[in-house]
Amino acid sequence: MCLIVFSYQPDSETPLVLLAHRDEFTARPTARLHWWADQGDILGGRDLMAQGSWLAVHRNGRLAAVTNVRRGAIVTDKRSRGEWIARHLLGHGSAQMTAEQTRNADEYGGFNALFGHWQNGRLQLAYGSNRYQPQTISPGLYGLSNGHFDEPWPKVRQAKAVLAALLAQNAPHPDWLAALKLTGTAPDDELPDTGIGLVKERWLSPVQIIGEQYGTRAASYLAYRADGRVEMLEQTLLPEQNGRIAHYAYESFNIRT
Template identity: 45%
Template sequence: MCLIAFDHRPDSAWPLRLVANRDEFHARPTAGLAAWDDAPEILGGRDLEAGGTWLAVHRGGRFAAVTNVREPRLRVPEGAPSRGGLVHDALTHPELESWLARLERGEARRYAGFNLLAGDGERLWHLHRGLEGAVLREVPPGLHGLSNASLDTPWPKLVEARQGLGVALRHGRWPADALAAMADPHPADDARLPDTGVGLELERALSSPFIIGEQYGTRAMTSVGWHASGRIEIGEKRFGPGGAANGETRLTVEP
């Protein structure tokens, strides 16, 4: 997962509304949104190479998603586990907050850089594992964005996605307008690009909300709507090389 925009309103009719894009190599084997055969209480796509996922919900009332951190100076530990396993663990651990705190205290350093969002419909946490270590905080209510830096770092595509979600919610066009913002393939102006140490050409290629490429690009676009009743609606649009549409799935979790 590389771009997430979300509205966290725990005391409202919609505790969470979220849109997200997963960017990945097209050759990496992947299963689309579904209940997992070996864990049917989990609904999400699946990375068939490492076994984890980038975003999923649990029938018991949990949500989790992970993004990579783009920081070339961050040393990846030898034998680092797949970050997709963090989503599974966030959904299934009996004590979510204490597990997240344990990650912050040291276990997160076993992994390459990541952002983990995890919540239960009332509280939502963000764990950032970056160059300086790991930091856990509870996300305050409001409109937020997350990409490959920390929460609300104002990269152009994050700002665009967050604004698109805000417009959709204000005008009652959820999730259509939010997804339209996530589908924008236009790169940002060079003057607005972040400098993450990967060079101008790659910064430019990765700057659009929706990335089109033959080898690498946006492969899944997901929306999650969590009602105060406990009902969770999750939808996924899938894409292949060149941004070609490759299927769509919508599922509902009833409390």
């Protein structure tokens, strides 16, 4: 997953609203949003090559999401970052405890992670990374792509502005994901320098990436309600077909305490 934006207001009627895009190679086998057969309390999409995920939740209210950290050429001989999803969801420690454990996870390629746990009717969030400093997350509106936490890359700024507008409008579910279908390239002077060259920086700069071999393959909406209700919507996208929506999936459940 390469873009996450979220509003975290733990004392409100909707403690969390999160929008995310997963960018991946089109040939990589993937299962869309579902309750996992081998871990029936986990809901999320799944990478069928490494059996990890990019965004998933547990019936007990725990959540996890990951993005890669982009620094130069892709490293292929490391363990899958997606393992951290199940590691947190099936664990018992707090979000902050899991975040601290990522600090020395050198056997993985660079990654960012968002962890959450539900305790005494309240959602707690933390940021973890093996490249940047883990931290507890305070209430606010945040974005996370392939740099450090809330680094203002153009796509992060765009997506945060979209989320802020949608929150103000109280828009219906499908509109939230439709609003992120932004395929424009950022100006060169606003692009990050992650060591991959200007041409690739341009190509990867849109909120939604279109491409034959790589692009945005899933768009997700996740919301936590104060009463313990969780909703998740996923669109399966075909970046090789100009981002056509191939499938919708929607699930909701009450947190089991």
